[in-house]
Amino acid sequence: MTLVFPETRTQDIRTALLGRREELESEYTATVAEMTLAGVVDAGDDVADLGTKAFNREQEFALAVSIRNRMDQVDRALERLDAGHYGTCETCAGEIPVARLAAFPSVTLCVACKSRSESRY
Known part of the structure; x- marks a missing residue:
């Protein structure tokens, strides 16, 4: 079952996801820039x-990888929105509750499937 959102709601979701994507992109760029500056070895550095x-x-x-993963999640949510699969669990094809989508717009799993995936680790 696929959730069908009215066009205005779909546009609101798209706008929110794109805004989040921009925030993450800025955060990623800043993190990578800090990495290149912080990695400089000074001749006076001791072992410590x-x-x-x-x-x-x-x-x-690790922070940069985490941010990149969140960017990928947002990208996947945008793809699912374009394909008409947004709001449907990738694993069980069940409906993801609207409250969960409101809290985590890039989520692709329902609560039950997310819990199962986390319990495997």
Whole structure:
């Protein structure tokens, strides 16, 4: 079953998703820029400084990957909106509650399927 949203609602969803995509893009760009600046090794660095810089780079890299994953989720939600599958669970094809979509516009799984996927890890 696919949720059918009125055209104005679809446009509101698209606008919200595109706005979120822009926010994430800015955050990603800033994070990557910080990574390139923070990775510079100074000739005066001792072992502790190098370790701290390596740790910080790993943290920034993990943050960048997380932001990139969220951007991909938004992109997938936009594709599903265009294809008419927005609001339908990717796993069970059940309807995702509107309240869940309002809270997490890029969500692609219903609560039950999301819970099952997380319990596997």
